[in-house]
Amino acid sequence: MDTRRALLDALDDGPVSGPALADDLDVSRAAVWKAVEALREEGFAVESTPNGYVAPDDPPYTAAGIEYGLNAPYAVEFHDAVGSTNDRARELAADGASDLVVVADEQLGGRGRLDRQWTAPSGGVWASVLTRPDVPPAHAPAFTLAVAVAVTDACRELGVDAYIKWPNDVLVGDGSPVGDGRSGVSSGRASDDRARGGRKLAGILTEMEGEADQVSWLVVGPGVNANIDAEELPTGATSLREQCGADIDRRRFLQRLLERYHELTAAPDRILPAWRERTSTIGARVRVDTAAGEVHGVAVDVEFPGGLVVDTGDEHVRVHAGDCEHLRPVGNER
Template identity: 65%
Template sequence: MNETRRRVLDALSDGPMSGPELAERLDVSRAAVWKHVEELRDEAFEIASTDDGYELVGVPEFGGAAVEFGLDAPFDVEYHDAVGSTNDRARELAEAGREDVAVLADEQTGGRGRLDREWAAPSGGIWLSVLTRPDVPPTHAPLFTLAAAVAVTRAAREAGVPAEIKWPNDVLVPADDADAPVGGRKLVGILTEMEGEADRVSWVVVGIGINANVDVSDLVSGATSLRAEGGDVDRRLFTQRVLEEFHALTNDLDSVLPAWREYASTLGQRVRVETPSGAVVGEAVDVTFPGALVVETDDGQVTVTAGDCDHLRPV
């Protein structure tokens, strides 16, 4: 969002303010104030002209400017009604030298999950990719995936949905019905991409696909949505909470693993992890830096850094 428009909104958040007062406060002309107010109206902010001056009476339900307004995290938000892939767009921005950008869309037409699995991304969801340039070595990059999972889980729980994290990057909602996958139905998928050198990360893009205000019938089998679990959410506020939690966690990487363990459904479960060297079967007992799963097998503990994890039904 343009910085002056941001300052106009901040000023109007305190109550009605006349054009001359705004001009003086922002150190711009009255004509510039009028121009910025009109541009904010074009972005669906409801700004009334009253006897007391301009008054902010309504904020858009969704969109880039809406999410930036009141956001307590340093991200510019680029919004699309529809886009092929927010991760693809975030990579383009990374290659152009941008940083601290959240690419947000109402709909993705070419969404994908891990291992290029199908990922439905219909209108009404929150399809989000966060581009950052952290000053960390590449070995720390997996922590950004875990941080995203924690951020969304916290936001979902605040919305009344009992979300849990399945290693490494799925956010699920427990389900007892017979046709539900073991561990629950998938609410959120996370796909992280990175570019870097041997000793440092150049950029990280964390794609977060949230089944928000969408019908389960529009999703792939085994998925659920915030709508189905607790009703529609305010997507603007939900997105803000995710970005704020993600920012706080990734600025304190030591806090990520303890937070992940708190919400993990995988720990204590019997699991099967498919790895390039074969299947690892046993009880998941811990997750260690930078996000590796420790499995107690019949032959001893095995630490898995990457793989496809399934929760197994009790024997």
């Protein structure tokens, strides 16, 4: 472990003296002092006290601030602005990096699935997690499911009614199966939002490179509308600021997201059950645009590693990729 990360971990346990840390790491006291000064220059205001170095009471949203107290094995690279965190993670992957999170306050060229433009102004949580999992490429979609659960759980810890819409969106809604053809929906924007799955809070872009039987690297890029005014977002989107009525602690939110993602990917058998418990897609009437055409019916399940099972009335169709739209329940079309 490098001196910087060791210092952050030591600060998380309380005051730490420079000499003690130097002895523990078998480095010079000058190396410890340089690490302290580097943290201060980054905005992580380490305080010197008679008992040793002390972390700031309110850690900033920076690489050091995110790594401080993070219970997951990721280093962080932070940018005030970057074209795309996924693009930067791909560059780092080509250089051999792994277990790294690229974070930006603002993305200047954010993109979603199918290279669609993604609005990513200052104040959001824009991150890309680079790992090298020991799995075949066919299993990569499960990692998208895992990060969707992680985003949803981090939102719910804030009291936000977040749910997942297949394949890669986190929405705000009531989470009930809205399109099973057995229940009606009253008029009004909130009801319409629920009937169509909700308003978009976050999206996920997953990219990978690999051989026939092994992933070389995998990047999952959650983008969360956090401390952003609703007026800055596209129609149909919302933000954590709008839902909570105040700014959220982006540092702690991202930490919880990363910790939950690490927990799930360390135990892959937990991913699908957790995803099913948090989705509003299963039980909904859906229309899925696929390369082979549209699939209409009721979504009845998601199978590993992430395929949607749709009951068309004639058969069960398994969809592995496509754009999914939640439809109003039968008898409520307008």
